[in-house]
Amino acid sequence: ETGVTQSPTHLIKTRGQQVTLRCSSQSGHNTVSWYQQALGQGPQFIFQYYREEENGRGNFPPRFSGLQFPNYSSELNVNALELDDSALYLCASSVKLAGARETQYFGPGTRLLVL
Amino acid sequence: RKEVEQDPGPFNVPEGATVAFNCTYSNSASQSFFWYRQDCRKEPKLLMSVYSSGNEDGRFTAQLNRASQYISLLIRDSKLSDSATYLCVVNPGGGWGKLQFGAGTQVVVTP
Numbered sequence: 001e002t003g004v005t006q007s008p009t010h011l012i013k014t015r016g017q018q019v020t021l022r023c024s025s026q027s028g029h030n031t032v033s034w035y036q037q038a039l040g041q042g043p044q045f046i047f048q049y050y051r052e053e054e055n056g057r058g059n060f061p062p063r064f065s066g067l068q069f070p071n072y073s074s075e076l077n078v079n080a081l082e083l084d085d086s087a088l089y090l091c092a093s094s095v096k097l098a099g100a101r102e103t104q105y106f107g108p109g110t111r112l113l114v115l
Numbered sequence: 116r117k118e119v120e121q122d123p124g125p126f127n128v129p130e131g132a133t134v135a136f137n138c139t140y141s142n143s144a145s146q147s148f149f150w151y152r153q154d155c156r157k158e159p160k161l162l163m164s165v166y167s168s169g170n171e172d173g174r175f176t177a178q179l180n181r182a183s184q185y186i187s188l189l190i191r192d193s194k195l196s197d198s199a200t201y202l203c204v205v206n207p208g209g210g211w212g213k214l215q216f217g218a219g220t221q222v223v224v225t226p
Contacts, residue, residue, distance in 0.1 A: 002160075033214070042119070042202055042216030043159065056213050090158055092214075102206065103149070104214060106158040 002026060004093050004107035012113045013081050021076045021110045023091035030095060031055070032074040033104060034066060037088040049074055086114045116141055121203050121217035128193045128224050135189040136220045138203030145215075146208035148179055150188050153200045153219065162188075162201070193224045 003026035013019050025032050031050045035043035045058035049068035063079040072093070078085060088111050092104035121138040128134040140148075148165035163170065165177040165186050176189040186205075190197055200219040207215060 035214075035216075040218070042218045043214075045213045045215070048213065058213065088156075102147075103161060103164065105161065108158050111156075 002093075002105035002107065004091065004105055006089075006091055006107040006110050008110060009108065010111045010113075012115065014115050015081055015083060017081050017114075018077065018079045019081060019112065021078075021089050021091075021112075023074045023076070023093075023107055025072045025074065025091075025093035026105055028095065029093035029105075030072055031093065031102070032068055032072065033092045033094070034074070034076045035090040035092065036060075036085075037090060037109075038084075039087075043090055046076070081114045083114050086112060088112075117217075118142065118207075118215045119203055119205050119217040121220045123218060124221040124223075126220065126222045128190075128197075128222060130193055130195060130224055130226055132193050133189065133191050134193060134222060135187060136201070136222075137185050137187045138217050138220075139183075139185045140203075140205045140215070141184070142205070142207045142215075143181075143184060144208055145184075145205045147206040148177075148186050149204040149206075149214075150175075150177055150186075151202040151204050151216075153202055155200075159202055159204075159216075190222070193222075195224050195226065198222060198224045 033048040034046040037043040047057040094104045150162040151159040178187045203217040
């Protein structure tokens, strides 16, 4: 196991609602990345947090936002949910070291269904 | 053009046989490369990193061809437990850890 945990495992929401997903990083990891994986697709990068600051963002609208806490746990918030937001949301933790290859380890994901 | 492209398969492989498949990536400046394995409705799990000189981990061999911008994975002596979707993953660099994933290649090992 990777030591990365996510909650909840499954969630059902309706259009227009807001959702908060949570991730607990592997011990010693200072970086967390969030991905969205639609059915039949590879994961798509949403954003990354390093030492509590956003450290890069993919092609997602501002209604996708995040936080990283001092203990390196993280939240993904999605406002004004749309049907297309239905997906598996994955967080991945890693250690960012200068000049070193960064390897990301994934949590089990939260499966979100928007009705 | 997608950033990382893979043949979706499925590759149907008899147990004990060898299977190989590639992926191509569009960004020539990409810095690091990985193969992840994903079982149905589960999270991706790191299978192996891919190094410029090629590398092997047991029955798995990965190759990188920077000139042609492709990565390959070869599985020897396939086991039933190798049935999964294999995700080709590229880190385009730029100082932060965005990973670009292919859509995956499905491998089905049959008895």
